[in-house]
Amino acid sequence: MNVHFILYICMVTMKQEEKSKIKRDAIIKATLALVNSNGFHATPMSKLAKLAGVSPGTIYLYFENKQDLVNKVYLEVKEKFTKYSFVNYQPELEVEENFKDMWYRIAAYKLKEIDEALFLAQCDNTPVVDENIRQEGIVHLTPLIEVMHKGKNEGIIKDISDYLLYAYTITPISFLIVMQNREAYNLDPKSIDEAYESAWDSIRK
Amino acid sequence: MNVHFILYICMVTMKQEEKSKIKRDAIIKATLALVNSNGFHATPMSKLAKLAGVSPGTIYLYFENKQDLVNKVYLEVKEKFTKYSFVNYQPELEVEENFKDMWYRIAAYKLKEIDEALFLAQCDNTPVVDENIRQEGIVHLTPLIEVMHKGKNEGIIKDISDYLLYAYTITPISFLIVMQNREAYNLDPKSIDEAYESAWDSIRK
DNA sequence: AAATAATGAATGAATGTTCATTTTATTTTG
DNA sequence: CAAAATAAAATGAACATTCATTCATTATTT
Numbered sequence: 059m060n061v062h063f064i065l066y067i068c069m070v071t072m073k074q075e076e077k078s079k080i081k082r083d084a085i086i087k088a089t090l091a092l093v094n095s096n097g098f099h100a101t102p103m104s105k106l107a108k109l110a111g112v113s114p115g116t117i118y119l120y121f122e123n124k125q126d127l128v129n130k131v132y133l134e135v136k137e138k139f140t141k142y143s144f145v146n147y148q149p150e151l152e153v154e155e156n157f158k159d160m161w162y163r164i165a166a167y168k169l170k171e172i173d174e175a176l177f178l179a180q181c182d183n184t185p186v187v188d189e190n191i192r193q194e195g196i197v198h199l200t201p202l203i204e205v206m207h208k209g210k211n212e213g214i215i216k217d218i219s220d221y222l223l224y225a226y227t228i229t230p231i232s233f234l235i236v237m238q239n240r241e242a243y244n245l246d247p248k249s250i251d252e253a254y255e256s257a258w259d260s261i262r263k
Numbered sequence: 264m265n266v267h268f269i270l271y272i273c274m275v276t277m278k279q280e281e282k283s284k285i286k287r288d289a290i291i292k293a294t295l296a297l298v299n300s301n302g303f304h305a306t307p308m309s310k311l312a313k314l315a316g317v318s319p320g321t322i323y324l325y326f327e328n329k330q331d332l333v334n335k336v337y338l339e340v341k342e343k344f345t346k347y348s349f350v351n352y353q354p355e356l357e358v359e360e361n362f363k364d365m366w367y368r369i370a371a372y373k374l375k376e377i378d379e380a381l382f383l384a385q386c387d388n389t390p391v392v393d394e395n396i397r398q399e400g401i402v403h404l405t406p407l408i409e410v411m412h413k414g415k416n417e418g419i420i421k422d423i424s425d426y427l428l429y430a431y432t433i434t435p436i437s438f439l440i441v442m443q444n445r446e447a448y449n450l451d452p453k454s455i456d457e458a459y460e461s462a463w464d465s466i467r468k
Numbered sequence: 469a470a471a472t473a474a475t476g477a478a479t480g481a482a483t484g485t486t487c488a489t490t491t492t493a494t495t496t497t498g
Numbered sequence: 499c500a501a502a503a504t505a506a507a508a509t510g511a512a513c514a515t516t517c518a519t520t521c522a523t524t525a526t527t528t
Contacts, residue, residue: 074473074527081474097390099304102517113475115520124518183388183441185302218457221439221448226461229438230430236388243426252423256431260465279493279506286508307483318509320486329484473526479519486513493506498499 082120084110089131090173098128098186129191132181135174140198142167147201153209154258160202161257164228165250168235176239179232202228206261215261226260287325289315294336295378303333303391334396337386340379345403347372352406358414359463365407366462369433370455373440381444384437407433411466420466431465 088110092101103124107114121127143163147156168175181187206223209215215223230253238245245253293314297306308329312319326332348368352361373380386392411428414420420428435458443450450458 077527078473095390097304098302099391103519104517107476114518115476116474118519119473180389184385185300186304189445216457216461218461219448219454221442222435222454222458222461225435225438225442225458226431226465229434230427233430233434234426237426237430240394243424249424249427252421253427253430256421256423256427256465260431260461282493283507308485309483312510319484320510321508323485324507469528471526471528473524475524476521477523478521481516481518483516484514486511487509488511489509491506491508494504496501496503498501 078120081110081112081116085112085117085120085127086131086134087173089127090135090177093128093180093186094173094176097180098184125188128181129187131177132187133191133195135178136195137198139164139167139171139174139178140201144201147205149204149208153205153212153214154262156205157209157258158254160205161227161254162250165231165253168231169245169250172235172239175232175235179236182232199224209261213263216263218261223261227257230257283325286315286317286321290317290322290325290332291336291339292378294332295340295382298333298385298391299378299381302385303389330393333386334392336382337392338396338400340383341400342403344369344372344376344379344383345406349406352410354409354413358410358417358419359467361410362414362463363459365410366432366459367455370436370458373436374450374455377440377444380437380440384441387437404429414466418468421468423466428466432462435462 085106088106089101092106092109103114103117107117110117117127121130143160146159146163149156181192202224203220206215206220210217234243234245234249234253237243290311293311294306297311297314308319308322312322315322322332326335348365351364351368354361386397407429408425411420411425415422439448439450439454439458442448
């Protein structure tokens with residue numbers, strides 16, 4: 059009884075709803091992979107369909123059009139990412155404790171889900187996703203902003219704009235992931251710790 | 264004798280070489296503007312030509328094709344940017360003095376030439392420019408890397424990877440420019456000073 | 469048997485690029 | 499210096515191709 063047989067049984071006994079979920083996920087995976095390596099302009103729906111193991115027409119059962127596909131992928135990835143990053147958030151804990159946990163979880167997620175991280179970096183720096191969609195994505199950052207505000211109030215964190223705080227603590231991680239993906243540079247655990255120190259040093263009072 | 268007349272005289276007396284330079288620059292300007300607001304995939308050569316006040320065919324006199332256009336724009340903008348930023352570099356001066364001057368000039372340039380800054384941010388985070396072209400662009404950062412090395416040797420700057428140093432001092436500026444361009448956030452002189460402090464705090468020992 | 473999901477060839481609009489022609493600039497000649 | 503000849507630059511309509519999207523048909527699930 060080999061693995062293919064088991065997979066076959068799974069596929070046969072699965073409800074349609076579950077199969078659809080799998081198919082939709084395959085399309086999203088393919089989008090992440092191709093947009094990351096070729097860019098939005100060079101990823102035709104046909105290639106996307108082929109990589110996802112699906113017919114071009116099928117994509118249009120799950121997404122309105124190409125723009126809608128990118129928008130939805132962006133939003134869903136962003137939500138998944140922030141859910142993971144802020145799962146341990148407890149407002150009653152110390153500011154630095156919360157911040158440190160968030161920061162390390164953000165880094166861990168981006169290192170684990172490189173395709174998603176690269177995709178977000180691309181979307182956040184280009185006009186490939188619609189502006190209103192990007193706005194929606196920002197909402198999910200609330201816990202981080204909350205912690206930063208608390209830190210400012212308590213005099214632990216510099217009293218500077220949220221944008222500055224975000225710029226100096228979070229965006230460097232994205233840059234480092236992009237670099238790690240692009241060449242030999244390796245973000246090992248020691249570098250991660252050094253990065254955290256730099257992040258904290260840049261905003262602590 | 265109005266301005267149009269003067270312009271007309273200029274155009275008439277100008278050498279062909281100078282006219283070509285102006286035309287080429289117009290194409291580059293148009294590329295920056297359209298790629299920034301619409302993305303590479305949504306800027307057809309026809310629109311580019313129209314905005315540059317040129318016929319589509321003319322673009323192909325100055326650039327091999329669309330990809331070559333983007334590559335060349337990237338390289339030339341990068342070089343212009345770094346030339347400006349490192350013009351005051353004097354290896355014999357103090358590390359912090361050199362670093363501060365470089366940092367402020369980088370910030371000033373990006374604030375002054377927003378279109379160029381946004382374009383670089385887009386190219387640095389997506390596969391729109393060819394990888395070998397991006398590599399070429401990195402060479403121009405040598406002075407900054409040199410100063411950082413000197414700082415590490417003298418124990419003034421943390422002994423961490425160049426990538427980390429760059430990530431925490433320079434990339435936040437790009438992010439802030441993108442944000443300023445996207446909404447109401449304003450990078451005023453006070454914010455710039457705060458940003459510099461954060462940059463320095465993140466890497467100084 | 470009915471309903472739902474998936475297919476993929478066909479369509480038509482959009483777009484990168486070419487090239488025969490025209491316009492403009494420069495050089496040569498009378 | 500002016501006119502003719504040559505060279506260079508620019509044009510933009512035409513072309514070939516690509517690609518997003520549709521829909522009549524087939525396959526699968528309920």
